[in-house]
Amino acid sequence: MVLVLAIGDLHIPHRAPDLPAKFKSMLVPGKIQHIICTGNLCIKEIHDYLKSLCPSLHITRGEYDEDSRYPETKTITIGQFKIGLCHGHQVVPWGDLDSLAMLQRQLDVDILVTGHTHQFKAYKHEAGVVINPGSATGAYSSITYDVNPSFVLMDIDGLRVVVYVYELIDGEVKVDKIDFKKTPTATI
Amino acid sequence: MISDGVEDEEKWLTAGIAGLQQNAFYMHRALDSNNIKDALKYSAQMLSELRTSRLSPHKYYELYMRAFDELRKLEIFFKEESRRSCSIIELYELVQHAGNILPRLYLLCTVGSVYIKSKEAPAKDILKDLVEMCRGIQHPLRGLFLRSYLSQVSRDKLPDIGSEYEGDENTVMDAVEFVLQNFTEMNKLWVRMQHQGPAREKEKREKERNELRDLVGKNLHVLSQIEGIDLELYRDVVLPRILEQVVNCKDDLAQYYLMDCMIQVFPDEYHLQTLEILLGAFPQLQPSVDIKTVLSGLMERLSNYAASSIEVLPEFVQVEAFAKLNNAIGQVIEAQPDMPVFGAVTLYSSLLTFTLHVHPDRLDYVDQILGACVNKISGKGKLEGKATKQIVALLSAPLEKYSDIDIALKLSNYPLVMEYLDDSTNKVMSNVIIQSIMKNKTHISTADKVGALFELIKGLIKDLDSDGNDEMDEDDFKEEQNFVARLIQMLYNDDPEEMLKIICTVKKHIMTGGPKRLPFTIPPLIYNALKLVRRVQSQDENASEESTASATPKKIFQLLNQTIEVLSMVPAPELALRLYLECAEAANDCDLEPVAYEFFTQAYILYEEEISDSKAQVTALYLIIGTLQRMHTFGVENRDTLTHKATGYSAKLLKKPDQCRAVYACSHLFWVEDQDGIKDGERVLLCLKRALRIANAAQQMANVTKGSSGSVILFIEILNKYLYFFDKGNTQITVASIQGLIELVTTEMQSDTATSDPAADAFFSSTIRYIQSQKAKGGATAEKFEQIKV
Numbered sequence: 001m002v003l004v005l006a007i008g009d010l011h012i013p014h015r016a017p018d019l020p021a022k023f024k025s026m027l028v029p030g031k032i033q034h035i036i037c038t039g040n041l042c043i044k045e046i047h048d049y050l051k052s053l054c055p056s057l058h059i060t061r062g063e064y065d066e067d068s069r070y071p072e073t074k075t076i077t078i079g080q081f082k083i084g085l086c087h088g089h090q091v092v093p094w095g096d097l098d099s100l101a102m103l104q105r106q107l108d109v110d111i112l113v114t115g116h117t118h119q120f121k122a123y124k125h126e127a128g129v130v131i132n133p134g135s136a137t138g139a140y141s142s143i144t145y146d147v148n149p150s151f152v153l154m155d156i157d158g159l160r161v162v163v164y165v166y167e168l169i170d171g172e173v174k175v176d177k178i179d180f181k182k183t184p185t186a187t188i
Numbered sequence: 189m190i191s192d193g194v195e196d197e198e199k200w201l202t203a204g205i206a207g208l209q210q211n212a213f214y215m216h217r218a219l220d221s222n223n224i225k226d227a228l229k230y231s232a233q234m235l236s237e238l239r240t241s242r243l244s245p246h247k248y249y250e251l252y253m254r255a256f257d258e259l260r261k262l263e264i265f266f267k268e269e270s271r272r273s274c275s276i277i278e279l280y281e282l283v284q285h286a287g288n289i290l291p292r293l294y295l296l297c298t299v300g301s302v303y304i305k306s307k308e309a310p311a312k313d314i315l316k317d318l319v320e321m322c323r324g325i326q327h328p329l330r331g332l333f334l335r336s337y338l339s340q341v342s343r344d345k346l347p348d349i350g351s352e353y354e355g356d357e358n359t360v361m362d363a364v365e366f367v368l369q370n371f372t373e374m375n376k377l378w379v380r381m382q383h384q385g386p387a388r389e390k391e392k393r394e395k396e397r398n399e400l401r402d403l404v405g406k407n408l409h410v411l412s413q414i415e416g417i418d419l420e421l422y423r424d425v426v427l428p429r430i431l432e433q434v435v436n437c438k439d440d441l442a443q444y445y446l447m448d449c450m451i452q453v454f455p456d457e458y459h460l461q462t463l464e465i466l467l468g469a470f471p472q473l474q475p476s477v478d479i480k481t482v483l484s485g486l487m488e489r490l491s492n493y494a495a496s497s498i499e500v501l502p503e504f505v506q507v508e509a510f511a512k513l514n515n516a517i518g519q520v521i522e523a524q525p526d527m528p529v530f531g532a533v534t535l536y537s538s539l540l541t542f543t544l545h546v547h548p549d550r551l552d553y554v555d556q557i558l559g560a561c562v563n564k565i566s567g568k569g570k571l572e573g574k575a576t577k578q579i580v581a582l583l584s585a586p587l588e589k590y591s592d593i594d595i596a597l598k599l600s601n602y603p604l605v606m607e608y609l610d611d612s613t614n615k616v617m618s619n620v621i622i623q624s625i626m627k628n629k630t631h632i633s634t635a636d637k638v639g640a641l642f643e644l645i646k647g648l649i650k651d652l653d654s655d656g657n658d659e660m661d662e663d664d665f666k667e668e669q670n671f672v673a674r675l676i677q678m679l680y681n682d683d684p685e686e687m688l689k690i691i692c693t694v695k696k697h698i699m700t701g702g703p704k705r706l707p708f709t710i711p712p713l714i715y716n717a718l719k720l721v722r723r724v725q726s727q728d729e730n731a732s733e734e735s736t737a738s739a740t741p742k743k744i745f746q747l748l749n750q751t752i753e754v755l756s757m758v759p760a761p762e763l764a765l766r767l768y769l770e771c772a773e774a775a776n777d778c779d780l781e782p783v784a785y786e787f788f789t790q791a792y793i794l795y796e797e798e799i800s801d802s803k804a805q806v807t808a809l810y811l812i813i814g815t816l817q818r819m820h821t822f823g824v825e826n827r828d829t830l831t832h833k834a835t836g837y838s839a840k841l842l843k844k845p846d847q848c849r850a851v852y853a854c855s856h857l858f859w860v861e862d863q864d865g866i867k868d869g870e871r872v873l874l875c876l877k878r879a880l881r882i883a884n885a886a887q888q889m890a891n892v893t894k895g896s897s898g899s900v901i902l903f904i905e906i907l908n909k910y911l912y913f914f915d916k917g918n919t920q921i922t923v924a925s926i927q928g929l930i931e932l933v934t935t936e937m938q939s940d941t942a943t944s945d946p947a948a949d950a951f952f953s954s955t956i957r958y959i960q961s962q963k964a965k966g967g968a969t970a971e972k973f974e975q976i977k978v
Contacts, residue, residue, distance in 0.1 A: 013677065089810060093817050096861075099856075099912065106954075127954070142777075
């Protein structure tokens with residue numbers, strides 16, 4: 001059982017002062033094995049904070065990130081799953097599922113995690129899963145109105161991944177979960 | 189020479205102890221055989237060792253303790269009537285025959301203790317006798333120890349209320365008198381030590397005096413334990429007598445210690461009720477006494493007393509504690525014009541803590557204290573060192589107490605105090621203020637408060653003096669400015685008019701920050717404004733044309749335009765471009781076509797003129813394309829102009845692969861999935877073909893420059909785009925064209941000169957899988973894809 005935190009689009013300090021207190025109290029060091037971050041943190045303090053939660057930190061570059069050395073895309077293998085990471089402003093049209101599916105094919109991954117739209121999404125598409133953890137601070141987005149702060153926790157166990165989404169709605173943390181099973185693909 | 193002295197002392201002490209022990213031995217032998225006379229003789233000899241002048245207080249104490257132990261045993265003997273073979277009165281008489289006065293008095297006190305216990309005479313008489321007779325010893329060190337002995341043996345025999353020694357003749361007053369007298373005499377002896385000996389040994393004397401101070405202070409402890417002393421007695425007798433002695437002795441060591449001791453041992457309620465008398469003593473003390481520490485100690489005790497229970501709070505009001513303390517401090521400061529600034533500030537700081545505990549609702553008191561502080565520190569120029577630390581503590585206290593920054597902003601003297609801080613301290617204080625706001629998550633809700641706040645923290649907002657902050661570490665500077673940015677997020681009001689005023693106020697302040705600060709402070713302001721636009725957007729639909737409200741989207745966009753313009757001139761073109769595009773989208777949502785077009789124009793100008801780094805261009809271009817793709821407010825002409833430019837930029841990027849990708853991204857500009865979105869299949873195809881040409885050119889270049897064909901990945905990407913539009917129903921995309929691409933890729937990958945690229949292989953495989961899965965879907969999709977052979 002491997003816990004992976006998917007989080008991004010915090011936009012601190014441009015659009016939000018800090019993570020919601022309720023999220024902060026939930027995100028405790030030592031519980032999570034990997035963090036994958038879609039980008040737009042934007043400052044070093046947030047990088048350091050995430051690093052303190054878990055040393056295995058993977059970040060891709062968002063267009064507002066202070067540190068320009070983050071890569072545009074990243075592929076990580078965790079257990080039986082290949083996970084692709086990209087901020088998403090590079091995939092036009094923004095938020096378009098079929099275009100994202102193309103990126104998924106290009107990176108050849110089972111799970112694609114992207115952000116930019118600040119809207120939580122998680123569903124099966126074509127041969128894989130596409131996840132958008134939304135914005136952890138509920139930051140303003142030109143694309144989405146009424147953003148609720150959200151992040152995603154993936155529990156990877158063998159060929160199965162359970163995706164938990166945590167959303168802060170009207171001051172309360174609501175949790176939802178989605179199950180995905182990977183079919184072992186035949187290699188060509 | 190000094191070490192010789194110490195060695196000598198050791199020798200004398202050892203000799204003294206030896207002598208004492210020897211006589212004690214004989215004394216005990218005499219006691220064992222009930223030989224009173226001999227016992228007294230030897231005990232007197234033993235006590236003679238205490239007549240020495242050669243020992244320092246520390247060593248004398250050692251000698252004294254041994255004598256003390258022996259005297260205890262002697263006392264036990266005296267207690268047993270049968271053994272001593274004479275009455276206590278006779279014994280009392282007998283011991284006075286001892287040759288030297290010091291041994292005589294020690295014995296007298298010892299017998300006296302037994303005498304009182306026997307109750308054969310009123311306690312008060314004996315006590316009076318003893319305390320008077322001790323006057324016989326005027327040598328400070330010996331006298332202090334003698335009287336200390338008297339205090340110790342008499343402690344449990346005082347005629348206190350409820351004690352067995354109380355009676356018609358013996359009252360609490362007698363006990364009080366006794367202790368007060370002992371105290372007075374001891375203090376006199378103690379003070380006299382200061383003037384003994386040569387001037388150059390003053391420091392040594394003071395050190396020795398300090399070692400002895402608890403002997404004197406003990407008397408106050410004893411007084412505090414006398415149950416019979418109620419508030420009245422304390423106020424009318426005890427306190428005035430003690431204060432009289434303290435003031436009159438005119439000795440700073442004694443005054444400091446005794447005032448402090450008194451405050452510690454007597455109950456806080458008493459202090460509260462006798463505040464005026466107590467405070468009245470302070471100005472009468474020697475100017476060199478560290479009054480502020482004592483006063484601060486007093487105020488601290490009273491603060492804790494107030495904090496201990498709510499019921500005592502009315503007492504404070506009743507005795508007008510605040511006014512009295514405030515006056516006292518004023519008087520002290522006046523009486524000591526040479527008091528350093530940090531001393532005065534410490535006093536006010538303690539008073540402030542007191543006020544926050546006792547009268548938290550009296551903001552006027554708090555303001556008064558700050559005002560008094562301002563008076564004291566004005567005219568001294570900027571503060572430094574210890575004083576600044578104290579001021580920071582002073583200013584932080586209200587912030588901690590009142591979690592709402594609004595309250596601190598109401599204190600009219602608060603900004604005045606801050607004026608006197610030097611630049612670095614101002615920054616420290618500003619940080620404290622912002623931290624307080626962030627911690628308490630307070631939202632500052634009016635433009636006036638925001639203005640006041642930004643005035644306070646101006647050390648962070650702009651360069652205060654012309655030096656600039658070259659000395660500041662870059663990372664620290666970033667942290668500091670990011671902190672200000674987070675603060676800007678905390679400013680909020682539901683009412684759009686007020687919110688707009690807030691935004692304008694902030695803008696005014698941050699514009700003074702200079703080019704270094706603007707890239708940090710402008711973006712959060714822009715987003716605040718964009719959030720406001722969203723809020724008024726929905727309201728705008730209901731508003732009438734003639735409404736005088738100034739918080740309209742148009743007005744806000746004007747403000748945004750001006751502000752971003754400043755940013756681009758910093759220069760920060762990449763950031764400005766992003767913000768222009770965000771505004772364009774917001775304008776699009778408000779259906780303000782000209783405004784959106786203007787924002788795009790500005791963004792394009794920046795792209796053309798200011799952004800020359802290749803990587804930056806690529807990112808900027810994707811943002812442009814992505815934003816433009818979502819615009820629905822543009823008419824055909826405007827849209828065409830912008831699209832044409834975007835595709836032009838794409839084709840002119842430096843690296844061919846970047847060109848290719850940007851161009852096929854532009855294909856989406858001609859196909860929008862909304863119901864009335866543009867769906868121009870031809871122009872989509874044109875883009876894709878152009879991308880194909882560029883990919884070909886890239887391949888040829890690779891052949892020429894590297895001798896092998898480059899990766900086929902671009903072709904695979906374009907193939908995927910073909911499939912995308914094919915799936916969406918673009919009739920211009922034919923099966924043949926797709927087929928052709930598939931064959932092209934396959935051929936390239938199998939050719940001899942192909943460079944192996946596992947990523948490309950995997951991509952192609954997953955693409956083929958995609959086509960197959962589409963075929964398996966059934967329905968119209970399957971039909972379409974059926975024709976593609978893989």
